[in-house]
Amino acid sequence: MRVLIVEDEERLAQNLQKGIQRLAGFAVDVARDGAEGLHLALASDYDAVILDLMLPEMSGQKVLSSLRAANSRVPVIVLTAVDDKKSVVELLNAGADDYLAKPFDFGELIARLKAVIRRRQGHATPILTTGDLQLDINARSVTRGGKSVDLTPMEYRVLEYLMMRTGAVVSKTELLEHLYDYNWEKFSNVLEVFVSGLRRKIDRGGVPKLIHTVRGHGYVIRLPRT
Numbered sequence: 001m002r003v004l005i006v007e008d009e010e011r012l013a014q015n016l017q018k019g020i021q022r023l024a025g026f027a028v029d030v031a032r033d034g035a036e037g038l039h040l041a042l043a044s045d046y047d048a049v050i051l052d053l054m055l056p057e058m059s060g061q062k063v064l065s066s067l068r069a070a071n072s073r074v075p076v077i078v079l080t081a082v083d084d085k086k087s088v089v090e091l092l093n094a095g096a097d098d099y100l101a102k103p104f105d106f107g108e109l110i111a112r113l114k115a116v117i118r119r120r121q122g123h124a125t126p127i128l129t130t131g132d133l134q135l136d137i138n139a140r141s142v143t144r145g146g147k148s149v150d151l152t153p154m155e156y157r158v159l160e161y162l163m164m165r166t167g168a169v170v171s172k173t174e175l176l177e178h179l180y181d182y183n184w185e186k187f188s189n190v191l192e193v194f195v196s197g198l199r200r201k202i203d204r205g206g207v208p209k210l211i212h213t214v215r216g217h218g219y220v221i222r223l224p225r226t
Contacts, residue, residue, distance in 0.1 A: 001047040001117055001161065002027040002178045006037030006063065007079070008055050016050065016109075023110050025140065025153055027181045034058030038066050041074060045177060047117045048075045050109075051096075053082075061094065068095035075116035079104070114138070121164040128163040131223050133202065133210055135163050142202075149201050154179070158194045159202070162211070162221045171218035195219060 003026050007013040010032075017028045026047075031037035034055035041049055041063070049067075053060035064076055078091050078099040091099050097116045100109055114137055118126065126137040132145045140156060142149040151159065157179055162170060172191055195211070203209045208224045 001025075001157070002029070002044075002181070003113065004029050004031065004037065004040055004044075004046045004049045006031045006034065006041075006049065006055065006060065007052045008032050009052075019106055020110065020113070023106075024113065025157055026113075027179060029181050032056075034060060034063045038063045041067055042070055042072065045174075046074050047120070047178060048077065048113055050077050050079065050113070052079045061091075064091075064094050064096060073120070075120050077109070077112055077116060111138075118164075123164065128160075128166070130163060130166050130210055130221050131208065133163075133221075135160060144202060151201060152194075152197065154194050155197050155201070158191075159198055159221075162219060165221075167220065167222045169214045169217050169220045174218070 001024070003020060005013055005016050005020075005028060007016065007030070013030050013032065017030055020026050020028050029040060029044075029046075031040050035057040037049075037051065037055070038058060040046075051060045051063060055063070058066075060078060064078070067074065067076065075097040076095065078096045079102060080087065080091070080099055081102050088099060097119075098112050100112065114126065118137065128135040128137065134143050135141070137160065142151055142156065142159065158175065161175060161178055175191060199211050203211055210221050210223065212220050212222065214220055
């Protein structure tokens with residue numbers, strides 16, 4: 001997953017970036033003002049945006065309204081110093097998916113971030129299932145046939161994204177854009193290595209095979225067509 005943080009306070013932005021990378025395993029880009037944040041959010045297909053309200057160049061409220069006016073459906077969590085009911089209602093009516101009042105608990109932010117991403121992909125619970133393959137988003141654990149599958153961090157991230165899109169063909173470019181930050185192009189030659197590793201661990205001895213290559217289009221996780 002790939003997240004954009006729009007926050008002008010340097011220390012908070014760095015702490016958010018490092019914490020989300022470490023605790024959630026997401027790729028993270030940072031914008032330091034509202035204008036840059038809006039540009040990045042419209043230029044790339046982020047899985048979520050964490051948006052401060054008090055920003056230079058363009059307010060967070062304006063960024064949010066501009067995103068929705070452009071028909072962007074990216075989930076947005078707003079960080080605000082204001083926690084009165086009227087302001088919250090205004091934020092939600094403007095298109096925010098969730099909000100957190102400062103100061104906030106970092107664990108709660110991670111939980112809310114995972115929840116808005118999950119809901120965008122149509123998953124009601126943190127347990128993703130395809131056949132006898134299960135992935136627990138909160139625990140970051142994977143089992144097949146009830147047996148634990150030990151994955152590297154990047155193998156897990158590839159599998160998590162594919163399972164979020166179960167049944168849909170995901171192109172190599174889409175995968176790279178959601179797994180890495182804006183430097184994703186330089187990692188294009190290693191994706192096949194991670195998919196190959198997943199196949200060895202997920203599909204070896206597994207019946208049926210779940211990870212499929214759609215030649216010329218990308219990868220898909222699904223049960224075989226009958």
